[in-house]
Amino acid sequence: MGKRVGMEVAIAAAEAVALCNIDVAAVYPITPQSHIAEHMADIIHDGRIDAEFITVESEHSAISACAGASAAGARAYTATSSQGLMLMHEILPIVSAMRLPICMANANRAVSGPLNIWNDHTDIMPQRDSGWISLFVENGQEAIDLSIMSFKIAEDPEVMLPCVVNIDGFQLTHMIEPLELPSQAEVAKFLPPRKAFAQLHPDNPISMGCFAMPDTYTETVKAKEVALRAAKKVVTKVFGEWAKRFGRKYSVVETYRAKDADTLMLTMGSMGETAATAVDELRKAGRKVGLVKLRLWRPFPVEEFKAAVQGCKTLIVMDRAISTGGAGGPVATDVKSLLYGDKKKPRVLNVIAGLGGRDLTVGDFVAMFDLAKKKKDETFELYGVRE
Amino acid sequence: MNQVQNFEIFAPKLVDRKEYFSAGHRACQGCGEVLALRHILKALGDDVVVANATGCMEIISSGYPQSAWEVPYVHVAFENAAAVGSGVEAALKALRRKGRIADRNVKTIAVAGDGGTCDIGLQALSGAMERGHDMIFFCLDNEAYMNTGIQRSSATPFMAATTTSPAGHAIPGQRTQKKNVPEIMVAHKVPYVATACPSYPLDLINKVKKAAAVKGPAYVHVFSMCPTGWRCASEITIKMGRLVVETGVFPLYEVENGKYRLTMEVPEKLRPVGDYLKPQGRFRHLTPSDVEKIQEYVNREWEILLNKVECMQPW
Ligand SMILES: Cc1ncc(C[n+]2csc(CCOP(=O)(O)OP(=O)(O)O)c2C)c(N)n1
Ligand code: SF4
Ligand SMILES: [Mg+2]
Numbered sequence: 005m006g007k008r009v010g011m012e013v014a015i016a017a018a019e020a021v022a023l024c025n026i027d028v029a030a031v032y033p034i035t036p037q038s039h040i041a042e043h044m045a046d047i048i049h050d051g052r053i054d055a056e057f058i059t060v061e062s063e064h065s066a067i068s069a070c071a072g073a074s075a076a077g078a079r080a081y082t083a084t085s086s087q088g089l090m091l092m093h094e095i096l097p098i099v100s101a102m103r104l105p106i107c108m109a110n111a112n113r114a115v116s117g118p119l120n121i122w123n124d125h126t127d128i129m130p131q132r133d134s135g136w137i138s139l140f141v142e143n144g145q146e147a148i149d150l151s152i153m154s155f156k157i158a159e160d161p162e163v164m165l166p167c168v169v170n171i172d173g174f175q176l177t178h179m180i181e182p183l184e185l186p187s188q189a190e191v192a193k194f195l196p197p198r199k200a201f202a203q204l205h206p207d208n209p210i211s212m213g214c215f216a217m218p219d220t221y222t223e224t225v226k227a228k229e230v231a232l233r234a235a236k237k238v239v240t241k242v243f244g245e246w247a248k249r250f251g252r253k254y255s256v257v258e259t260y261r262a263k264d265a266d267t268l269m270l271t272m273g274s275m276g277e278t279a280a281t282a283v284d285e286l287r288k289a290g291r292k293v294g295l296v297k298l299r300l301w302r303p304f305p306v307e308e309f310k311a312a313v314q315g316c317k318t319l320i321v322m323d324r325a326i327s328t329g330g331a332g333g334p335v336a337t338d339v340k341s342l343l344y345g346d347k348k349k350p351r352v353l354n355v356i357a358g359l360g361g362r363d364l365t366v367g368d369f370v371a372m373f374d375l376a377k378k379k380k381d382e383t384f385e386l387y388g389v390r391e
Numbered sequence: 392m393n394q395v396q397n398f399e400i401f402a403p404k405l406v407d408r409k410e411y412f413s414a415g416h417r418a419c420q421g422c423g424e425v426l427a428l429r430h431i432l433k434a435l436g437d438d439v440v441v442a443n444a445t446g447c448m449e450i451i452s453s454g455y456p457q458s459a460w461e462v463p464y465v466h467v468a469f470e471n472a473a474a475v476g477s478g479v480e481a482a483l484k485a486l487r488r489k490g491r492i493a494d495r496n497v498k499t500i501a502v503a504g505d506g507g508t509c510d511i512g513l514q515a516l517s518g519a520m521e522r523g524h525d526m527i528f529f530c531l532d533n534e535a536y537m538n539t540g541i542q543r544s545s546a547t548p549f550m551a552a553t554t555t556s557p558a559g560h561a562i563p564g565q566r567t568q569k570k571n572v573p574e575i576m577v578a579h580k581v582p583y584v585a586t587a588c589p590s591y592p593l594d595l596i597n598k599v600k601k602a603a604a605v606k607g608p609a610y611v612h613v614f615s616m617c618p619t620g621w622r623c624a625s626e627i628t629i630k631m632g633r634l635v636v637e638t639g640v641f642p643l644y645e646v647e648n649g650k651y652r653l654t655m656e657v658p659e660k661l662r663p664v665g666d667y668l669k670p671q672g673r674f675r676h677l678t679p680s681d682v683e684k685i686q687e688y689v690n691r692e693w694e695i696l697l698n699k700v701e702c703m704q705p706w
Contacts, residue, residue, distance in 0.1 A: 028481045030478060058522065060474065062515075068475050072467070073482035206462060209461060
């Protein structure tokens with residue numbers, strides 16, 4: 005076990021990836037991801053790892069270069085945020101259909117416009133249906149651990165899908181936390197070099213990325229759907245192996261003081277820690293409240309989520325994004341439709357908050373809790389609007 | 392005369408008999424792009440990986456579950472062949488260094504149409520060439536977006552009628568002159584830049600081999616006849632390629648480290664452009680004065696090129 009040192013989370017994320025025997029990194033800088041890009045460059049330019057660093061001219065080319073590299077059998081990595089992720093959008097469902105296990109860090113940031121460099125989840129939500137495994141972290145240690153685990157998950161022969169680790173921009177990327185990096189030797193044992201199922205090489209010439217006519221397209225969609233759903237089991241398996249080797253436990257859905265709660269709050273990412281403190285305060289005031297945290301966003305861990313909210317009367321979903329002109333926040337919309345057919349289900353309320361870097365304090369969570377509880381109907385609330 | 396030199400090196404009987412692009416693909420009769428591709432692959436041999444952009448060559452070759460490609464092939468999207476190729480090249484380098492693939496040189500090539508090169512793919516191309524990947528980029532230029540129904544590109548020549556630059560009463564076809572991407576590549580200081588045409592197969596093969604010998608980026612712009620998009624007879628494809636060169640509309644040349652060299656027989660006087668324009672439906676609406684305007688432009692461009700051949704020194 006390594007020792008804990010104070011480190012910026014973005015730097016730690018890059019250091020974690022450097023432990024993973026990557027072959028190719030293609031990264032384009034964008035705030036608040038840039039410290040990852042810069043530190044990756046430092047690591048490779050100092051010859052600390054044996055990898056090619058492609059200083060692409062855009063994020064579109066970053067993900068495209070990763071596609072080429074991964075198709076040629078390399079372990080490929082990229083990192084981005086907001087506008088960069090939006091620029092990659094076109095290529096994201098292609099690489100998942102091609103079953104290329106590219107790993108990416110996304111430093112979550114609001115999308116323009118107006119331009120805003122601060123945190124929310126409006127960048128990852130439009131990528132929701134792209135067939136990527138999508139994980140959220142709550143703190144710097146999780147960013148390290150999940151960055152390493154993401155390769156193992158993505159490359160599992162039963163998965164072979166790309167994976168994005170969401171690290172809230174600034175809120176997490178720019179924090180300095182006491183963090184523990186596992187040793188190179190430990191990671192090497194956990195994560196051997198990539199063995200590709202198929203790769204571009206003249207020794208075995210194959211064609212990748214063929215187009216599909218109406219008679220096969222549906223089948224490719226099904227294949228991706230089956231693979232992505234099956235990935236949940238592998239995520240859990242890899243979490244288990246991580247716990248055994250490194251002692252830190254993870255699960256696809258996590259709960260806090262949820263057992264006897266009649267009201268649960270649901271969060272993703274860095275909101276979780278503040279929400280947990282709010283739960284403590286509300287508990288002190290005699291409210292039977294708990295917290296559910298979604299670590300795995302795609303594939304949606306349906307069974308684990310339902311087990312976590314079973315028995316509670318009210319579920320307050322905190323969304324950091326909005327489906328403009330739609331039913332509310334994307335997490336709440338998902339949750340509602342997943343529960344729709346169930347006989348016994350909680351009332352689902354939806355608060356959208358923390359957009360474009362608007363701070364969410366413990367007091368805000370208490371206020372959001374009160375606001376939701378007062379609601380007569382189940383329409384969403386956009387919290388904190390200065391009228 | 393250089394043509395003759397090339398002949399000596401690559402007499403037709405020395406051209407690889409092996410086919411790397413199978414018969415049975417779906418290209419139109421008389422397609423210049425697919426002919427170019429066939430020669431390019433023959434020049435490169437087995438040790439190659441192809442990154443292809445969306446477009447005619449992708450669509451006619453790779454409908455799942457079939458593939459015409461006998462060499463490793465990847466297609467991702469329309470605008471990113473150069474970026475995908477960059478990734479392939481980087482991966483081959485890293486994996487070879489780390490002993491995870493065979494220890495021999497495998498060339499990466501990217502192949503795109505004029506749309507995937509001069510328009511939507513220009514940024515990725517510029518990036519890849521500037522970074523200096525060991526990769527040849529081939530532009531198969533049929534002067535429009537043929538795959539999607541003959542829409543104009545920035546490589547469509549002046550006044551040509553396409554479905555988005557129709558020969559209307561107010562605006563008679565394409566309003567702009569062809570973008571000169573080989574020059575843009577020279578400006579990137581790409582060590583080897585060449586123009587070619589499958590009507591001159593030995594010259595094309597020769598240039599591909601030269602491009603492959605470069606340890607770094609190379610760019611080959613292949614003028615590729617398209618009877619379907621140009622609205623001309625498919626049996627005159629090869630002749631059209633010869634005419635485009637003989638009229639000086641698309642001269643054959645190469646630029647090695649900045650030094651220009653014509654690789655075609657230099658005529659005393661260029662053939663009149665009308666000989667090339669006339670058989671093509673896309674130029675049917677041209678008046679004699681339009682043809683005259685085009686002739687003047689071609690003459691001027693030809694002079695500029697001859698000047699470069701004479702004056703430009705290698706880097
Ligand atoms: C981002 C994007 N925009 C548009 C298209 C539609 N599209 C596919 S191929 C193509 C034109 C291809 O033209 P070119 O590159 O010249 O190749 P050609 O078919 O002429 O060989 C277009 C517009 C696409 N696939 N992707
Ligand atoms: S449309 Fe033109 S480029 Fe496309 S396959 Fe037919 S002849 Fe070839
Ligand atoms: Mg074209």
